[in-house]
Amino acid sequence: MTDPAHAMDPRALLRHLLDAAIARAQPAQGLAGRLPAPPRGRTLVLGAGKAGGAMAAAVDALWPRDAPLSGLVVTRYHHVPPAYRAAPGRIEVVEAAHPVPDEAGQAAAQRIIELTRGLTKDDLVLCLISGGGSALLSAPAPGITLADKQAINRALLKSGASIGEMNCVRKHLSALKGGRLAALCAPARVVTLVISDVPGDDPSVIASGPTVPDASTCADALAIVRRYGIALPEGIEAAWERGELETPKPGDALFEGHEVHLIATPQQALEAAADAARALGIEAHILSDEIEGESRVVGQVHAALARQVARRGQPFARPCVILSGGETTVTVRASGGRGGRATEFLLGAALALQGEPGVFVLAADTDGIDGVEDNAGALVTPDTLARGEALGRQAQDALDRHDAYPYFEALGDLVITGPTFTNVNDFRAIWVP
Structure with a gap:
């Protein structure tokens, strides 16, 4: 029998988890x-x-x-x-x-x-x-x-x-x-x-x-x-x-x-995503619903954890999904860039992962708007950096200029939900099959 987790495309899986989180945060359910x-x-x-x-x-x-x-x-x-x-x-x-x-x-x-x-x-x-x-x-x-x-x-x-x-x-x-x-x-x-x-x-x-x-x-x-x-x-x-x-x-x-x-609350949304993963036979782990800090640095830390899981099965055995929430920040040091904290997190993670095989990452704002753009967030795959370079785009340069939106737009990896009519802040999901 085919394992439903492995039969699902990683992009579809991560989007499924985001949708489950957003659905749990809808006001009608909580009221x-x-x-x-x-x-x-x-x-x-x-x-x-x-x-x-x-x-x-x-x-x-x-x-x-x-x-x-x-x-x-x-x-x-x-x-x-x-x-x-x-x-x-x-x-x-x-x-x-x-x-x-x-x-x-x-x-x-x-x-x-x-x-x-x-x-x-x-x-x-x-x-x-x-x-x-x-x-x-x-x-x-x-x-x-x-x-x-x-x-x-x-x-x-x-x-x-x-x-x-x-x-x-x-x-x-x-x-x-x-x-x-x-x-x-x-x-x-x-x-x-x-x-x-x-x-x-x-x-x-x-x-x-x-x-x-x-x-x-x-x-x-x-x-x-x-x-x-x-x-x-x-x-x-x-x-x-x-x-x-x-x-x-x-x-x-x-x-x-x-x-x-x-x-x-953010925790309820993360639990809904975890339940959605487990319904597919995937073990899910919630790191925290309170993670703060500079977006790119938080991305680097999540990447280090994902590498440890992918290479050594620690602290979680693969296959698994790792979830987190909270609210990161972006200290703007260069003007003119386009992007928000979710895509800045993802550039930090992609640069730290350096194409690590078998690691897929989604980050989004649950209100459907990352910063002031039309995307909720974006996706990182093992070939993100390579595809970017093939298009003449350097992830580090985009990060330095706070210009993550055009980078992920060129790759076709923006996550666009439209307004979700709720808001429980950052959502991040890492899939290590």
Whole structure:
């Protein structure tokens, strides 16, 4: 009898695992059975993130038809599920820019602020939060302009700062992040439903935690911008030194009675991929759902592990699949390149593997967008470097210029899913047959 694992093309196998991970992270699956009962008053839905459109559609479908429901959710451009776009429900979904905020995001944030006015203790606010909400929910604090926030966001994205560091800065420049949205919703009850895209699944980091307490401080934010040499608008540094833009902290009475529920996480997505591999008779190993670091370096480390498995059967016996998640970073040292952290990871891995026989690697962002391009990620095969050289392309040169997208495009090895309507961050799979 043919072994189904070995009968499947390596590319098809890796794509199958990615699809399984994305399917597990769909909001409709996680929201079923997690919604509270309708309140005595009205139910207002507010939210932001790359999964916002799909989360709104799922809530609308699951909420009783005879119970009042309204609200506004902002998501990334082209991230509204087609069925909901064609037949909108009771929750309005608008689109804005990511990863750098734009006027549409600012307008949506202002409308959300206005919708919180007049809430009572009999009302319920459902907050739908997912990765990307930090940029999409752009409400600059006093003394900050949208142009200021755009410049700081661009600098943070190029700096190599971790997602936790970036969101610490964002919280202290916002009128909504870091628990401030929850404060605006008082005295209504707030239930936050979250799809995690951060290592550790900390709700205060996901989309900069608009409805949860923030333990970070202005002093922390100031230390981060100084560490990475990021310029601040005039007066903001002094305001941070005085603690004038501080966020609500743990223990604040405004959070009493509020609930936070994680409805999809990176670990769940990795477990779904592992289950899909095992269903094909392939042993699967999850390294971690919290891997961070410079993308190319993380690629080198994964390559070293894959070589050890391929050559020595350690620490895992072959055939096997090795899975990991988290959020790597790219410190931009050269301008003009095209690519994201997934393809940068893959170039680092390919150069370290040097054509290692029998090792195939896929890396992708589970939202379907690697950086700002149209691909989710790409694939590395044992002949990646050789095929690149045959086309006159050098992987090291592409890596040095942060230009991974054209490299994998020329090879026909981009992974394109289109928007997935969810976001549980990085997905990486290595197949060693």
